[in-house]
Structures are given as C-alpha cells and as structure tokens.
Amino acid sequence: MTTVFVVNSGSSSIKYQLIDVESESSLLSGTVERIGDGGPADHTAAMVGVLGSLDGHAVDAVGHSVVHGGSLFADATLITDEVLEAIEGLSALAPLHNPANLLGIRAAQVAMPDVAHVAVFDTAFHQTLPPAAYTYALPVDLAARHGVRRYGFHGTSHKFVSERAAVFLDRPLASLRTIVLHLGNGASVTAVDGGRSVDTSMGLTPLQGLVMGTRSGDIDPAVLVHLHRVAGLSVDELDTLLNKKSGLLGLTGTGDMRDVQEAAANGSEAALAALAVWRHRIRGYIGSYIATLGGVDAIVFTAGVGENNALLRRRSLAGLEFLGIEIDDDRNELASRAERRISPDGAAVEVLVIPTNEELEIARQTMALLGSNA
Secondary structure: OOEEEEEEEOOOOEEEEEEEOOOOEEEEEEEEOOOOOOOOOOHHHHHHHHHOOOOOOOOOEEEEEEOOOOOOOOOOEEOOHHHHHHHHHHHHOOOOOHHHHHHHHHHHHHHOOOOEEEEEEOOHHHHHOOHHHHOOOOOHHHHHHHOOOOOOOOHHHHHHHHHHHHHHHOOOHHHOEEEEEEEOOOEEEEEEEOOEEEEEOOOOOOOOOOOOOOOOOOOOOHHHHHHHHHHOOOHHHHHHHHHHOOHHHHHHOOOOHHHHHHHHHOOOHHHHHHHHHHHHHHHHHHHHHHHHHOOOOEEEEEHHHHHHOHHHHHHHHOOOHHHOOOOOHHHHHOOOOOOEEOOOOOOOOEEEEOOOOHHHHHHHHHHHHHHHHO
16 A cells, blocks of 8 residues: 545645655646536535546545644544544534535545545644643633634644654754744744644634734734724624734735735835734744743744745844854755755754645555554
8 A cells, every 4th residue: 555645625625636655756636626616516526526537546545634633633543434523523613624624525435435534634733732832821611611722733734844854954853843934825833842743823723823814813812802892893704804804915905925025125115014023923933932942953944935935034034143043045045946954054053944745744644544553
C-alpha cells in the first residue's frame, strides 16, 4: 500500500490529490467546483467523476482533511460510523467546515467503499497545548458544557513544517524550539517545543490571532457588545463582520495582500496603516512565544505570503535583531520554491522558509495509521 487519495471537501467544492507516499510524489491533483450549482449534482456525483479521471492509478486509502476534532481527536483516526457522528456533533464549533467535510467523506465512501478512510484533523496537532495555554478565563462549568477552549488550527501545516525544519537543520526534533508563521489569507502562529505544539494564535475558531484577509484576529470581546448596543448589529451580523468583512479587507477595501502592498507602494495611507497593524500583531506573537519557549532556535515562514513575499518576511522581523533574529537580504530575496535558510551564517536564531504540504502530511498520517493497525 503506497497511494493515498487526499480529499479536502468544501460545501460546493472538492480539492483532491493522489499521493504516492513511498516516493512522496503527487500523481495527480485537481479541484471540482460549483457542486450543486451548475456543476455536478452533488458531492457523490463529483467524486464519481473524479475517480473516472484517475488514469488507471490505484487508490489504497483515502485521507480526509477535517477542520475541527474538538478535544476528541488528537491523532489521525479510522473513520467509522461513530467517528462520523462525533464529527457531526462538533459542527457547532465549525459550522462552515465540518458539515462540508462530512459531505466529502460520505461521497468518497460511496465512490470507494472497499478502501480505508481516515480523518486527519486540523486541530489534532494542538491537543498537546497545556491547560494554561488552552483555557479561557470563563466560568469552568459553562466552558466545559459548551466546549469553549482554545483548539488552534492549521495544525497539519504546523506539524509538517516544524518537522521539516528539524530535518533541514539536521537537529533532533526533540531539542528544537520553533516558531512557525503560517501566513496566508488565513494566518496563524504556533510555538513548537520539541515537536509539540505548546501555544498557538487561533482559538475556539480560526478567527482569533493574526490579522487575516477578511478576519479581524484578536479583538476586545467588549467591542461586540458595544456594536450590538450602539449600532444594533445582530449576532449573525457580528459573525459576518468579524469573519468576512474585517482584517485587511476592513482596513483597506481589499483582502488580497498583493493588492494591499501595491496600494501601499502607491502611497495609500490606509494600506500603509494596515500593513503596520499586520506586522505589529506578528511581532507581538513572536515575542510572546519566545517567552513561552524560553528562547527560540528557529523561526519558520510558510504558506502563500510566508513562502513568497520577501518584503513582508523582512518587515515582519524588523526590529528583532536584539533577540538574535536577523535576515540576510540576498538570501531572502532569492526566488525559490525550495526549503532554505534566509538568516546570515552564524545567526543566533535560524530563519527559514519551508513550503508547506498539508496533502502530503495527511497522506503520511493516513498510511502511518493503517500501517500501525495492520
């Protein structure tokens, strides 16, 4: 068994990739869009259509990306009826994601009934957070009854990248203190101590933390009460405001970092101010996590902005030289898709760019689980 069909299902789309885990190569990939809206009639029809395009490749197992595993799932898990019920029960914590993930799982089970299906949870890597990091200061009974705590997200990416950093540096993972900056339209920071997540910026939902494309990130919760009282915004309107109309979009009118940078280069005061807020939030988390880790050995950039934007990498770390954090401009500006060091030789803190590969990580975890159950 070497091939894993990796599925990431949305409410009207399915992203897929067939990976040979032995060679760690992608055999094919694609996206089906507009499911139920001019495209395939439903997720099952979409999945059947995808299987017809496999060009004779065998599928040994299916790995499913699932956003929220709550406190129930700390590892990749073989999908059973009980697991499906649990994922559905967690939908209150991820109403936009878990139901969509379930559509993909059920469609794939119908289309591929004779292979094992495995769920890999975006929250699982963060199940190692200590209570001090995941507990909100709310009444204990209320929080426990409704599952209110920090869960963290982008865990599949943070796990993959922090482990690759150890390999790149030829350092034992168990000895490495790493801060991973997953910077894309959705963005998060994780403190990784010896391969274990010990703090992360996202919380109960993917809204908390950094400034994102359309999400506000950290905000005084009293702002919501204030806006309800003075602006008359309902709960649903506040939810939409924070998740879909804030972040870079709210500050500048566009949620695309490339457009924000272009506007800033043309002198837009709103864009310049937004980038200052964006950078300020990142530096604040870096400082906090250095304190949490008791120092840092490596800072790693990943995801769309982190991997591809040299200017924002440099500006994110500007002013942190007193902590031994420096960037070599020539290395940073080098256009490359490879794993690479962008700090000077001999720097106290290694600064790396490690492209993430969540699909490969899902395939690895799927095969590891099935191998251990063989």
